[in-house]
Amino acid sequence: MLTRILSKHRDLRNILKHLNTGNREIKYSTKTNSKCKTSNPPRILITGGLGQLGTECAKLLRKNYGSDNVILTDIIKPTDEHLENGPFIFADILDFKGLQKIVVNYRIDWLIHFSALLSAVGEQNVPLAVRVNIEGMHNVIELAKQYNLRIFVPSTIGAFGPDSPRNPTPNVTIQRPRTIYGVSKVHAELLGEYYYHRFGLDFRCLRFPGVISSDPPGGGTTDYAVAVFHEGLINKKYECYLEPHTRLPMIYIEDCLSALFQFLNVPNEKLRRRVYNVTAMSFTPEELFSRLTKHIPDLQISYKPDSRQLIAESWPQVFDDSEARCDWGWEHKYDLDKLVTSMLRDVNQNCMPKLNDLAEVNSYV
Numbered sequence: 525m526l527t528r529i530l531s532k533h534r535d536l537r538n539i540l541k542h543l544n545t546g547n548r549e550i551k552y553s554t555k556t557n558s559k560c561k562t563s564n565p566p567r568i569l570i571t572g573g574l575g576q577l578g579t580e581c582a583k584l585l586r587k588n589y590g591s592d593n594v595i596l597t598d599i600i601k602p603t604d605e606h607l608e609n610g611p612f613i614f615a616d617i618l619d620f621k622g623l624q625k626i627v628v629n630y631r632i633d634w635l636i637h638f639s640a641l642l643s644a645v646g647e648q649n650v651p652l653a654v655r656v657n658i659e660g661m662h663n664v665i666e667l668a669k670q671y672n673l674r675i676f677v678p679s680t681i682g683a684f685g686p687d688s689p690r691n692p693t694p695n696v697t698i699q700r701p702r703t704i705y706g707v708s709k710v711h712a713e714l715l716g717e718y719y720y721h722r723f724g725l726d727f728r729c730l731r732f733p734g735v736i737s738s739d740p741p742g743g744g745t746t747d748y749a750v751a752v753f754h755e756g757l758i759n760k761k762y763e764c765y766l767e768p769h770t771r772l773p774m775i776y777i778e779d780c781l782s783a784l785f786q787f788l789n790v791p792n793e794k795l796r797r798r799v800y801n802v803t804a805m806s807f808t809p810e811e812l813f814s815r816l817t818k819h820i821p822d823l824q825i826s827y828k829p830d831s832r833q834l835i836a837e838s839w840p841q842v843f844d845d846s847e848a849r850c851d852w853g854w855e856h857k858y859d860l861d862k863l864v865t866s867m868l869r870d871v872n873q874n875c876m877p878k879l880n881d882l883a884e885v886n887s888y889v
């Protein structure tokens with residue numbers, strides 16, 4: 525009798541899990557501008573959507589699922605361009621009722637939770653980081669549970685600390701971060717795994733390394749690898765806040781977003797865990813700058829390490845993402861050389877028209 529009840533219960537749980545995840549057949553596109561690639565696209569809410577990752581992520585999802593199916597939200601003012609590309613609304617992740625309203629009104633299926641205070645900014649304002657990164661996480665995970673949403677939360681190399689093996693850092697190992705950012709990300713990982721096991725919540729999390737794109741970075745420890753392209757092209761000089769030999773894992777935005785997109789669409793059965801490391805390369809400031817000076821020969825680099833050096837020294841140098849590669853076929857496309865030429869092109873196209881000396885810049889790319 526008991527066995528029959530348990531087996532019925534298991535069947536029901538499996539049916540519910542299947543309904544929850546609703547595995548849709550989805551094809552990935554970065555190229556076309558068509559409205560929607562699938563017959564039954566998910567409706568997606570992005571929090572913290574005007575940051576470095578959110579805007580580009582929204583573009584990719586809109587290309588694949590249709591502009592109106594991706595609701596970009598943040599607490600800062602959008603630009604005209606943001607408003608042209610699809611729906612934007614104000615949403616503070618500390619306002620649970622406000623989030624509920626959006627999920628209900630827009631009949632949201634997936635939640636991509638980008639709102640956070642990054643490592644360097646978090647250290648400047650610990651109480652705010654606790655509120656945004658920890659209290660905010662409580663809100664979105666409860667929301668996802670209440671409305672059966674698939675929820676993606678990015679984690680980071682900053683979720684590791686000086687006690688973790690740094691070269692390489694495996695998927696499962698000691699995590700004792702020394703920043704409030706890292707502590708809040710370990711908390712998010714554990715809470716998500718707990719909700720998955722306890723309530724069957726479709727929680728998915730990738731630990732990203734430093735993400736490099738032409739958009740302004742949000743105050744992290746790996747920001748130098750973005751800033752040098754902007755300042756290098758504009759001023760021909762850059763003062764680096766990390767020491768020349770500081771090795772950190774990195775990824776170009778296109779690889780980062782294709783990992784996210786692919787991971788969002790992996791059928792649940794293929795996932796052996798809810799949290800995966802992903803990366804593309806590891807380099808030091810010295811290695812990056814020497815590649816860059818091949819394109820900008822008059823670039824002058826100086827070093828003035830600050831408090832971010834200590835943070836960087838506690839983080840992984842080389843990230844082991846073999847589990848993601850094995851379980852769901854993650855592959856990166858951009859190595860350091862390709863990253864440098866792509867970034868020069870992106871910064872030139874997206875940021876330099878604001879300056880007057882375009883012709884001079886063009887000669888570097």
Ligand SMILES: NC(=O)c1ccc[n+]([C@@H]2O[C@H](COP(=O)([O-])OP(=O)(O)OC[C@H]3O[C@@H](n4cnc5c(N)ncnc54)[C@H](O)[C@@H]3O)[C@@H](O)[C@H]2O)c1
Pocket residue numbers: 571572573574575576577578597598599600615616617618637638639640641642656678679680681731732733734735736740741742743744746
């Ligand atoms: N950029 C990276 O290199 C990197 C690497 C690893 C992980 N991540 C993670 O990816 C996510 C996005 O990173 P990013 O670089 O785009 O960050 P970002 O700082 O550029 O953007 C974060 C956004 O969150 C918003 N925000 C702050 N408080 C909020 C609140 N109360 N309610 C709603 N929104 C609020 C900010 O306005 C900002 O637009 C973060 O969770 C970050 O930890 C980023």
